[in-house]
Amino acid sequence: MAAAASQDARAEARWQAVQARRPAADDGFVYAVATTGIFCRPGCASRRPRREHVRFFDTAEAAVAAGFRPCRRCRPDHGAADPQAEAVARARRRLEADPDEPCLADLAAEAGLSPGHFRRVFQARVGLSPKQYAKAVRADRLRAALETGATVTDAIFDAGYGGTARAHADAAAGLGMTASAYRKGGAGEVIDHAQADCRLGRVLVAATPRGLCAVAFGDDDGALVADLRARFPRATLQAGGPAARAVLPTVVRLVAAPEEGGWDGAPDPPPLDLRGTAFQMRVWAELRRIPPGQTRTYAELAAAVGQPSATRAVANACGSNPVAAVVPCHRVVRSDGGLGGYRWGLARKRALLDGEAEADRDDEDWEAGADRG
Numbered sequence: 001m002a003a004a005a006s007q008d009a010r011a012e013a014r015w016q017a018v019q020a021r022r023p024a025a026d027d028g029f030v031y032a033v034a035t036t037g038i039f040c041r042p043g044c045a046s047r048r049p050r051r052e053h054v055r056f057f058d059t060a061e062a063a064v065a066a067g068f069r070p071c072r073r074c075r076p077d078h079g080a081a082d083p084q085a086e087a088v089a090r091a092r093r094r095l096e097a098d099p100d101e102p103c104l105a106d107l108a109a110e111a112g113l114s115p116g117h118f119r120r121v122f123q124a125r126v127g128l129s130p131k132q133y134a135k136a137v138r139a140d141r142l143r144a145a146l147e148t149g150a151t152v153t154d155a156i157f158d159a160g161y162g163g164t165a166r167a168h169a170d171a172a173a174g175l176g177m178t179a180s181a182y183r184k185g186g187a188g189e190v191i192d193h194a195q196a197d198c199r200l201g202r203v204l205v206a207a208t209p210r211g212l213c214a215v216a217f218g219d220d221d222g223a224l225v226a227d228l229r230a231r232f233p234r235a236t237l238q239a240g241g242p243a244a245r246a247v248l249p250t251v252v253r254l255v256a257a258p259e260e261g262g263w264d265g266a267p268d269p270p271p272l273d274l275r276g277t278a279f280q281m282r283v284w285a286e287l288r289r290i291p292p293g294q295t296r297t298y299a300e301l302a303a304a305v306g307q308p309s310a311t312r313a314v315a316n317a318c319g320s321n322p323v324a325a326v327v328p329c330h331r332v333v334r335s336d337g338g339l340g341g342y343r344w345g346l347a348r349k350r351a352l353l354d355g356e357a358e359a360d361r362d363d364e365d366w367e368a369g370a371d372r373g
């Protein structure tokens with residue numbers, strides 16, 4: 001009876017540590033959440049679970065043995081508390097609060113790392129370098145201001161830029177075009193496109209001078225070009241232009257033989273010119289880390305980008321992927337084994353996954369998943 005009482009007291013102390021997000025709990029326990037199947041350190045920044053869904057384990061190993069998966073955010077399976085994850089989270093909050101203020105040296109000093117080391121740690125966890133992240137945050141603000149209908153100059157100042165030169169340089173990178181071109185649906189931009197047969201029907205690729213900006217599958221070139229037109233209503237579309245013709249063979253090869261390392265495995269991967277919010281860019285960067293022949297669930301992807309409760313936003317970001325197959329959004333499936341959605345048709349998603357499974361027959365887990373799907 002005394003033993004049971006002391007167990008209860010210990011569980012209560014642990015629950016209080018979880019509620020307080022007390023990072024350095026003295027006995028190194030983890031807590032698992034029955035509804036998500038994930039376990040965390042008490043200091044994890046994720047949403048607090050309800051008490052009745054929580055189980056405590058003395059070690060990460062015990063939680064794994066009971067069938068729980070480690071959180072991708074607090075990394076409870078990575079030895080002692082993860083100071084790097086905390087440093088990266090802190091740096092992200094600072095950049096989001098004011099993308100112009102902290103420089104790399106400041107952020108690195110705060111994390112206690114050299115600038116080069118900090119940049120690698122940040123990039124590995126966020127999918128963008130600190131500089132790219134700050135740029136994406138500014139571009140998000142600019143885009144939001146432009147979409148409220150402000151004039152371009154007002155929007156630039158509303159977004160927190162000190163002047164227009166910096167904003168124009170950033171906008172070209174973050175929006176993929178100048179701020180005024182974005183406002184006008186791609187006016188002043190020349191976008192090359194070209195189509196070819198591939199094993200999924202017709203494929204359209206489109207590219208600006210900066211890189212690949214669209215890949216789409218369809219049955220009919222007219223419909224594919226009409227879609228591209230809808231995405232860039234004011235751009236000059238150039239059929240058979242050189243930028244698109246240059247990347248078309250790489251895309252067709254990628255669809256035919258995804259096991260050869262994907263886009264980054266191409267001998268000389270052409271640059272991408274993706275236009276998205278900072279959140280979308282992070283999701284797309286994470287998608288590119290899923291190897292051919294493997295899948296992730298939307299929930300796993302949400303955990304991997306550090307926002308485990310944002311499953312729906314992650315699914316939307318997958319759905320707005322502009323470059324089919326190159327950013328492999330087809331490798332994300334529902335946790336119940338269902339295929340989920342696919343902008344270019346579920347039959348094509350199935351065909352892409354089946355092709356990759358075939359090229360990767362050794363992976364028995366995947367084979368089992370494919371049969372069930």
Ligand SMILES: [Zn+2]
Nearest residue numbers: 040044071074
């Ligand atoms: Zn966690």
